[in-house]
Amino acid sequence: MATKDKILEMLQQQDSFVSGQTLCDQLGISRTAVWKNINALKEDGYVIESVNNKGYHLVEEPDVIDPKRIGEYLHTQWLAHNIVYDKKMDSTNTQAKILGESGGDNGTVVIAEQQTAGKGRRGKTWVSPMGNCYFTVLLRPDVHADRASMITLVSALALAQAVENVMGLRTMIKWPNDVIANGKKLCGILTESSSDLEYINYVVVGIGVNCNQTEFPEEIRDIASSICLETGKKVDRTRLLAEFFNCFEVYYEKFLETEDLQGLVEDYNARLINRGKDVKIVEKEQETVLRAIGVDQRGGLIVEDKAGVQRSIISGEVSVRGLYGYV
The missing domain is CATH 3.30.930.10 (Bira Bifunctional Protein; Domain 2)
Known part of the structure; x- marks a missing residue:
C-alpha cells in the first residue's frame, strides 16, 4: 500500500485529529513526507483540516469511486x-x-x-x-x-x-x-x-x-x-x-x-412498465398499436392485437414507445 493510502486509512479510522508525530512514528516517515502526502490527498479531492498542535482531521471524502x-x-x-x-x-x-x-x-x-x-x-x-x-x-x-x-x-x-x-x-x-x-x-x-x-x-x-x-x-x-x-x-x-x-x-x-x-x-x-398497456410498435417506419403482455423465455416482448392474437417481437428489429410519450 502506498504511503498516501496508509495515511488516508489512518485518518478514516479516527473521528478526531491524528497528530503528525503519530503518522511519522507509525509509518516511519518524516514530517515533510507527511505534509507532501496530505497535500496529495487534498489534490485528490479529500477535505483535510490541519491544526497546529492537533494534526490532521479528515472532514470529507471526494465523490469518487473507490x-x-x-x-x-x-x-x-x-x-x-x-x-x-x-x-x-x-x-x-x-x-x-x-x-x-x-x-x-x-x-x-x-x-x-x-x-x-x-x-x-x-x-x-x-x-x-x-x-x-x-x-x-x-x-x-x-x-x-x-x-x-x-x-x-x-x-x-x-x-x-x-x-x-x-x-x-x-x-x-x-x-x-x-x-x-x-x-x-x-x-x-x-x-x-x-x-x-x-x-x-x-x-x-x-x-x-x-x-x-x-x-x-x-x-x-x-x-x-x-x-x-x-x-x-x-x-x-x-x-x-x-x-x-x-x-x-x-x-x-x-x-x-x-x-x-x-x-x-x-x-x-x-x-415491466408497459405490461398490460397499449404501446406503439414501430417496425420498418410503420406504427402499430398493440398491448404489451410481458416477456417470454427468450427475452422477446409478447404483444397482443385487438383480436387477441399474440406474437413475440425481438429487440433490435422494432422500437416500443408509450402511446403518449417515452413510456
Missing part, C-alpha cells in the same frame, strides 16, 4: 474480483473488448469516472459527465451465440434491483433494457459480443447510470433523470456498483442454468 471499498460490500463468488479502474478512458466497452481479445478473466470489470468516447445503442454517443457510473462487465458464457442478447435484460433487472436496494427508489423497466424511475430513464445498457461460429468468445455489458447528475440537455430533459434527482439524495456510487455486481451474479447464474430467461421471467415482468 475500487478497494467495493470489496467491503461485495459478496460475489467470481464477479468483480478483478477491477480495472481509471478516472478517464475512451470507453469502458472498448477497454473491456481489448481485455476480452487478450485473455481477460471472466467477471473482470472496467470502471471509469468519465468517458471521452462512450458508446450508446445503434452507434450513438453516450454523453459521460462526472458524477455517474460508467462500467463494463467482461463475461465468457458457455452458451449459444444467439443467447447473448438476453444478458442485456438480465443486466437491466439487476440494475433495477440494485438501485432499489441501495436507494429505496422504486424502479421499473421499459423493454428491453431501460431502467425507469417516475417515468424517466436512469441508464443505458450496451451489450456487445464476439462469437466464433455458434459459440461466444466473450460478451461485454456496458452500463451508464445517471447517479449524481443534476442537469440534462434540453432535448432529453423530459425523458431522462438521475437517481439523485428522483430521491433528493446523493448516491454512494461505490456501494451502488457493488450491489449491482451482487444482484447481477445471482440473476446471471440463473440465466446460465437454463440458457434463457426461464428463471427470471416472473421478476422481469413484475417490473
Whole structure:
C-alpha cells in the first residue's frame, strides 16, 4: 500500500485529529513526507483540516469511486474480483473488448469516472459527465451465440434491483433494457459480443447510470433523470456498483442454468412498465398499436392485437414507445 493510502486509512479510522508525530512514528516517515502526502490527498479531492498542535482531521471524502471499498460490500463468488479502474478512458466497452481479445478473466470489470468516447445503442454517443457510473462487465458464457442478447435484460433487472436496494427508489423497466424511475430513464445498457461460429468468445455489458447528475440537455430533459434527482439524495456510487455486481451474479447464474430467461421471467415482468398497456410498435417506419403482455423465455416482448392474437417481437428489429410519450 502506498504511503498516501496508509495515511488516508489512518485518518478514516479516527473521528478526531491524528497528530503528525503519530503518522511519522507509525509509518516511519518524516514530517515533510507527511505534509507532501496530505497535500496529495487534498489534490485528490479529500477535505483535510490541519491544526497546529492537533494534526490532521479528515472532514470529507471526494465523490469518487473507490475500487478497494467495493470489496467491503461485495459478496460475489467470481464477479468483480478483478477491477480495472481509471478516472478517464475512451470507453469502458472498448477497454473491456481489448481485455476480452487478450485473455481477460471472466467477471473482470472496467470502471471509469468519465468517458471521452462512450458508446450508446445503434452507434450513438453516450454523453459521460462526472458524477455517474460508467462500467463494463467482461463475461465468457458457455452458451449459444444467439443467447447473448438476453444478458442485456438480465443486466437491466439487476440494475433495477440494485438501485432499489441501495436507494429505496422504486424502479421499473421499459423493454428491453431501460431502467425507469417516475417515468424517466436512469441508464443505458450496451451489450456487445464476439462469437466464433455458434459459440461466444466473450460478451461485454456496458452500463451508464445517471447517479449524481443534476442537469440534462434540453432535448432529453423530459425523458431522462438521475437517481439523485428522483430521491433528493446523493448516491454512494461505490456501494451502488457493488450491489449491482451482487444482484447481477445471482440473476446471471440463473440465466446460465437454463440458457434463457426461464428463471427470471416472473421478476422481469413484475417490473415491466408497459405490461398490460397499449404501446406503439414501430417496425420498418410503420406504427402499430398493440398491448404489451410481458416477456417470454427468450427475452422477446409478447404483444397482443385487438383480436387477441399474440406474437413475440425481438429487440433490435422494432422500437416500443408509450402511446403518449417515452413510456
